[in-house]
Amino acid sequence: MTQDDIGFDDVYLQVDGVTVWTGRIANGQTLDLHNVPPYSFDSTQRAGVQVVLREADSTDPDDLLGSYIVQPQHSRPLGYSENGADYTLHLTSTA
Numbered sequence: 638m639t640q641d642d643i644g645f646d647d648v649y650l651q652v653d654g655v656t657v658w659t660g661r662i663a664n665g666q667t668l669d670l671h672n673v674p675p676y677s678f679d680s681t682q683r684a685g686v687q688v689v690l691r692e693a694d695s696t697d698p699d700d701l702l703g704s705y706i707v708q709p710q711h712s713r714p715l716g717y718s719e720n721g722a723d724y725t726l727h728l729t730s731t732a
């Protein structure tokens with residue numbers, strides 16, 4: 638479900654503060670985020686990475702929909718439900 642009451646949500650996904658995907662989502666819509674670059678724990682040697690979903694508004698500050706620390710081999714879907722949003726992010730591990 639969209640976070641904004643009217644129209645589309647302008648959602649963006651941030652990995653460690655870097656925006657890796659931006660998209661426009663309607664109520665009930667499912668999107669395949671095929672163009673998000675894979676995150677390589679092997680090359681960064683990190684134990685976890687922060688995955689944040691935000692929704693952009695032109696007149697208000699952007700809304701935080703949720704924030705998670707994701708570790709290697711993570712397979713559970715991430716639910717983003719803050720500020721009235723209802724999004725589920727599915728991750729794929731290639732390790």
Ligand SMILES: [Ca+2]
Binds near residue numbers: 692700
């Ligand atoms: Ca909003």
Ligand SMILES: [Ca+2]
Binds near residue numbers: 641
């Ligand atoms: Ca908005």
